[in-house]
Amino acid sequence: MNSVTKRRTLLSITLVYFLAYFALGAFSTLFGVYLKEEIQLSGTQTGLILSIGPIVMLFTQPLWGFLSDYTRKPRQLLMLSIIVTGLLGLLFLFFDRYFLIFAAAILLAVFQAAINPLTDSLTLNYTSKNGLNYGRFRLWGAAGFAFAAWVSGTLAEMFGLKVIFFAFAFSLWISAIFAWFMPREGEFRRAEVGKGLVKLMRMPRFLIFLTASFCVMGPLLAHNSYFGLYYQAIGGTVAGVGFCFLLGAGSEIPIWNTSGKWIEKHGPHLMAICAGVIGAIRWFFYSFDLPLAWVIILTLTQGLTIGIFFPASLIYIQSVAPPEVRTTAVSLNAAMTSGLGNWFFVLIGGMILDAFGIFSVYRFFSLFTFIGVILIAGLALTKKKPPSTELAAKEK
Numbered sequence: 001m002n003s004v005t006k007r008r009t010l011l012s013i014t015l016v017y018f019l020a021y022f023a024l025g026a027f028s029t030l031f032g033v034y035l036k037e038e039i040q041l042s043g044t045q046t047g048l049i050l051s052i053g054p055i056v057m058l059f060t061q062p063l064w065g066f067l068s069d070y071t072r073k074p075r076q077l078l079m080l081s082i083i084v085t086g087l088l089g090l091l092f093l094f095f096d097r098y099f100l101i102f103a104a105a106i107l108l109a110v111f112q113a114a115i116n117p118l119t120d121s122l123t124l125n126y127t128s129k130n131g132l133n134y135g136r137f138r139l140w141g142a143a144g145f146a147f148a149a150w151v152s153g154t155l156a157e158m159f160g161l162k163v164i165f166f167a168f169a170f171s172l173w174i175s176a177i178f179a180w181f182m183p184r185e186g187e188f189r190r191a192e193v194g195k196g197l198v199k200l201m202r203m204p205r206f207l208i209f210l211t212a213s214f215c216v217m218g219p220l221l222a223h224n225s226y227f228g229l230y231y232q233a234i235g236g237t238v239a240g241v242g243f244c245f246l247l248g249a250g251s252e253i254p255i256w257n258t259s260g261k262w263i264e265k266h267g268p269h270l271m272a273i274c275a276g277v278i279g280a281i282r283w284f285f286y287s288f289d290l291p292l293a294w295v296i297i298l299t300l301t302q303g304l305t306i307g308i309f310f311p312a313s314l315i316y317i318q319s320v321a322p323p324e325v326r327t328t329a330v331s332l333n334a335a336m337t338s339g340l341g342n343w344f345f346v347l348i349g350g351m352i353l354d355a356f357g358i359f360s361v362y363r364f365f366s367l368f369t370f371i372g373v374i375l376i377a378g379l380a381l382t383k384k385k386p387p388s389t390e391l392a393a394k395e396k
Contacts, residue, residue, distance in 0.1 A: 012181035013123055013137045019175035020082070020115055021141035025148030026167040027089065029245070034092075034161040035101070045098050049105050050225075051346060056109035058339030064114035065121075065331025066197070069324060074118050079179045081114035086172035089165050116338070117331040119182075124314055125326070126183035127260075135311050139256030142307075146249035153242065197325050206320055206329070208375055210336045213313050215372030216276045218341025219283060219365035220306060225346050230358050234289050244295070248302035255307030262308065268316040269380035275309035276373035283366035287359045 068074040088108045321329035
């Protein structure tokens with residue numbers, strides 16, 4: 001690969017992350033507000049529409065991963081999913097009835113489910129082969145999301161809430177252009193995919209780590225749904241909620257830039273444990289009526305949780321998964337976290353909220369995060385060989 005091609009590849013990965021997460025930030029931060037204020041749906045209707053995405057992704061993300069591994073055309077699938085997701089986002093401009101919006105949300109989730117795991121898999125394969133830091137690219141996703149949280153709010157005040165759908169679609173379509181220049185994955189025979197998937201699902205260590213990811217990442221994602229209620233319960237304002245989200249996303253940027261070196265030095269197990277402990281402690285503190293200043297300070301630890309745990313989990317999963325189904329393995333992890341994990345902890349968190357209040361929701365989050373830490377610690381203590389060595393031994 002010559003220097004011009006390499007620079008183009010690096011720039012393309014950076015811009016795909018920035019623009020894809022910008023689209024997500026512009027859409028997700030104000031979509032619920034749009035449904036309530038513009039369409040005037042009930043709280044239950046709004047909640048059902050917002051929760052359908054994780055349920056759909058639970059089933060569709062593994063399918064996208066398997067399709068990528070089978071066809072060996074991840075870039076083309078990524079471009080397709082990005083373009084169609086942008087088109088489906090514009091459908092909300094024409095619908096004002098609940099069942100039509102609900103159906104559009106399902107379709108949107110089907111294609112949106114492919115974007116993150118395919119992008120992560122392409123990037124991680126490229127960085128591992130070329131000795132680069134995955135986090136240096138992923139940090140641009142955090143930057144794009146944080147920037148969108150501010151820009152979309154400003155644009156919505158100027159032009160109305162419908163502007164978020166245009167920002168969503170056009171950001172994705174621009175990213176689709178750069179997705180074409182994403183790195184190419186190696187070729188494997190299609191017949192190997194089925195055997196590799198069977199081998200993957202028979203690996204107890206992989207399944208245990210998926211469960212740990214569910215326990216750690218699920219509460220972190222569900223927190224986005226409940227933090228506003230918590231912050232206002234302790235005397236904060238709506239504007240303060242937005243500031244904390246911006247601060248949290250911003251705290252991820254420097255961590256993404258350095259986490260790869262930490263993981264390389266200390267290993268994915270130890271770094272995932274550290275990230276999980278930090279998250280569990282944060283949720284435990286949130287289970288009390290804290291001063292606002294303390295909450296803002298604790299928000300800064302978000303980068304130490306997601307900015308370390310997410311790349312550590314990807315690196316571990318890529319190292320233990322058979323090469324021919326690595327994208328499927330990454331997609332299964334995404335389904336367990338952003339799909340099942342997000343949905344489960346939002347649902348159960350809502351039940352706990354009604355029965356015991358917002359502080360108990362965060363006690364629930366803290367408990368399960370500690371369970372995830374214990375599972376990873378068990379894997380670390382029973383690890384006799386590095387994951388790659390263990391896999392090689394099994395294949396002989």
